[in-house]
Amino acid sequence: MAKVKMSKNAASIDMTAMCDVAFLLLTFFILTATAKVPEPITVDTPSSTNKDKLPTDKLVIVTVGSGEKNVFFDLKGREIRKRTLELMGDKYKIAFTEDEKNQFALMEGFGVPIEGLSQLLKLSSADRNKEGTQEGIPFDSINNQLKDWIYTARQANIEINPDEELKFALKGDAKLQYPKIKKIMDIYQDQKINTFDLVTGLRGKDY
Amino acid sequence: MAELNTGDGGGKDGGKVRSKKQNSKVDLTAMVDLAFLLITFFMLTTSLSKPQAMNLGLPDKDEDTTKNDIIKVDERRTLTIVLGENNQIQWFHGLLATPIAGPKAAEYGKNGLRKQVLKLVNEVPQLTGDPKKGLIVIIKPTKKSTYRNLVDILDEMAISNVETYAIVNDITPEELKLVQPKP
Numbered sequence: 001m002a003k004v005k006m007s008k009n010a011a012s013i014d015m016t017a018m019c020d021v022a023f024l025l026l027t028f029f030i031l032t033a034t035a036k037v038p039e040p041i042t043v044d045t046p047s048s049t050n051k052d053k054l055p056t057d058k059l060v061i062v063t064v065g066s067g068e069k070n071v072f073f074d075l076k077g078r079e080i081r082k083r084t085l086e087l088m089g090d091k092y093k094i095a096f097t098e099d100e101k102n103q104f105a106l107m108e109g110f111g112v113p114i115e116g117l118s119q120l121l122k123l124s125s126a127d128r129n130k131e132g133t134q135e136g137i138p139f140d141s142i143n144n145q146l147k148d149w150i151y152t153a154r155q156a157n158i159e160i161n162p163d164e165e166l167k168f169a170l171k172g173d174a175k176l177q178y179p180k181i182k183k184i185m186d187i188y189q190d191q192k193i194n195t196f197d198l199v200t201g202l203r204g205k206d207y
Numbered sequence: 208m209a210e211l212n213t214g215d216g217g218g219k220d221g222g223k224v225r226s227k228k229q230n231s232k233v234d235l236t237a238m239v240d241l242a243f244l245l246i247t248f249f250m251l252t253t254s255l256s257k258p259q260a261m262n263l264g265l266p267d268k269d270e271d272t273t274k275n276d277i278i279k280v281d282e283r284r285t286l287t288i289v290l291g292e293n294n295q296i297q298w299f300h301g302l303l304a305t306p307i308a309g310p311k312a313a314e315y316g317k318n319g320l321r322k323q324v325l326k327l328v329n330e331v332p333q334l335t336g337d338p339k340k341g342l343i344v345i346i347k348p349t350k351k352s353t354y355r356n357l358v359d360i361l362d363e364m365a366i367s368n369v370e371t372y373a374i375v376n377d378i379t380p381e382e383l384k385l386v387q388p389k390p
Contacts, residue, residue, distance in 0.1 A: 012232060012234075015234075015235030015236060015238075015239055016235065018235070018239050019235045019238055019239050019242065022239050022242035022243055022246060023242050025242075025246050026242050026245050026246050026249070029245075029246055029249035029250055030249055045258065046354060046355040046358040046359065047358075048259060048261050048358055048359075048361070048362040048365075049362055049365065049366060050259050050260070050261045050362065050365065051259065052259060052260050052261070052262065053258075053259065053260065054258050054259065054260040055260070169260060171258075172354045173354065174353065174354055174355035174358075175353055175354070175355065176353060176354040177350065177351065177352070177353055177354075178290075178348040178349070178350060178351075178352045178353065178354060178356070178357060179350050180354075181354045181357070182348075182376070185265070189265060189268045190268070192267070192268075194264060194265045194266065194267055194268075195262065195263070195264045195265070196262075196263060197260035197261060197262050197263070198260065198261040198262075198263055198358060198361075199258050199259070199260055199261075200258070200259045200260070200261050200358060200362075201258065201259065202259055203362070
């Protein structure tokens with residue numbers, strides 16, 4: 001009888017702790033997977049068979065929406081963002097408070113003229129990303145703020161990471177007509193940025 | 208310990224219910240299995256959801272036109288692709304005035320333009336007699352073409368291993384006529 005009892009005790013392992021850990025990890029992954037950064041503009045990117053991933057840090061993304069003037073600017077890297085805003089503030093003679101700078105560092109991409117930026121920073125994230133709130137950054141020849149954003153982002157990057165180059169990407173809607181994309185490419189090229197990434201989705205194998 | 212003590216009050220003295228101990232533990236193995244399966248799933252999908260990036264290198268824009276040397280290229284090496292509106296493509300091999308092949312319409316994808324490009328990729332080094340002098344593709348997007356068209360063609364270049372290709376923006380009226388809808 002004693003023998004039987006011994007084996008009975010060893011047969012069942014306590015799974016409680018393992019179960020706890022598993023569910024903790026599961027919760028973590030579910031949250032990180034779904035917590036996608038809300039974007040002020042949704043674009044339907046064209047697809048390619050390319051498998052290279054977009055870098056996540058020290059990257060400038062110019063997003064071009066299908067509307068008339070929808071050009072958005074996004075910069076990855078908090079330190080660089082903060083410094084970029086300071087430099088842009090100096091350039092356009094707009095003073096930003098420390099709070100606004102911190103808020104800007106955490107923000108997603110934006111698409112307003114710099115004059116309206118403090119107004120935008122006051123809104124909550126949900127309000128910011130409502131359709132129609134942000135009309136796009138001006139990039140015509142009279143008021144080319146997009147060019148200045150790219151330029152100051154590069155300046156800020158040199159100050160903060162002198163040995164690492166800033167990378168550039170262009171995210172356009174698939175239905176955009178070529179001249180509009182060409183305009184943004186020209187803005188890059190005018191600053192001697194000749195290599196950049198085109199953001200694409202993944203295409204099926206049978207193409 | 209997560210033990211579910213199911214109904215042990217029934218009149219007996221507390222603590223001496225040995226026979227009921229077997230039922231009191233819940234088997235968590237299946238639950239743990241499921242949890243790990245889901246973890247694996249979420250781990251894999253999170254890393255996969257990052258967007259792709261297609262690297263594009265453009266030539267330096269030289270403002271000083273006097274410095275631009277005109278490089279003469281063998282016309283047999285060039286394939287010009289004109290992108291028109293409504294996803295049309297017209298291609299020709301050689302010069303438009305004296306084409307070696309084309310101008311012809313084609314479609315995007317593996318049954319359309321790919322065949323022609325792949326054929327020329329193989330043929331051109333034989334024509335020139337030098338494996339280094341391969342095909343040169345000139346991509347001419349018209350104003351009516353879309354960004355998707357451009358990316359599709361660039362992707363086509365990557366698939367067919369065309370090493371030299373250029374996006375050219377000055378389109379001659381004759382070339383434009385090719386993609387214009389016939390009245």
